[in-house]
Amino acid sequence: MLDFEKGKGLVPAIVQDYRDGRVLMLGYLNEESWAKTLAEKKVCFYSRSKKRLWTKGESSGNFLHLVDYKIDCDQDTLLLLVEPAGKVCHTGTDTCFGEQSSFNFIPRLEAIIEDRIRDKMEGSYTLALLDQGINKVAQKVGEEAVETVIEALGEDQEAMINESADLLFHFTLLLKAKGLSFSQIESRLAERHQAAQK
Helix, strand or coil, X not given: CCXXXXXXXXXXXXXXXXXXCCEEEEEEECHHHHHHHHHHCECEEEECXXXXXXXXXXXXXXXXXXXXXXXXXXXXXXXXXXXXXXXXXXXXXXXXXXXXXXXXXXXXXXXXXXXXXXXXXXXXXXXXXXXXXXXXXXXXXXXXXXXXXXXXXXXXHHHHHHHHHHHHXXXXXXXXXXXXXXXXXXXXXXXXXXXXXX
């Protein structure tokens, strides 16, 4: 249960992108805005300057869709895990801290691939490759892996970066084609690490 009294009716909320962990912004909620956030699954703040409830995205359409939340140990701070619908900051950046979307890009890449598949985006390389079947996708991963190994034996760092990016893209696509995600791979690696510590 949130303790609104400590902050004279307000609690701070750290807003984090649930896909890649970026901190997007900080805002404040009162009991009414918290109830509205939970009911509508769109983050609603209490604006200290305007003295009213303010749903992020109410004018821009760049809503913060609530995915999950956590309350800290003192019950006076929120961590809101959200899916942002567009740029978060009014300045046009992805976060209110000036970050653009290169940070922890793999989860975002997974979301982009999912969007291309779901929306059947015309002219999409992703969709064209998937339409050729799982064997073609797997073959492409193999080709990119070989090209990455070849570049690893040379001195051209840029070429190594490019081939590694190609490999990661195609491997991500293969995981999606198999109904898997990087989080499952990460979990397995964590399990192995924990087992090795015993």
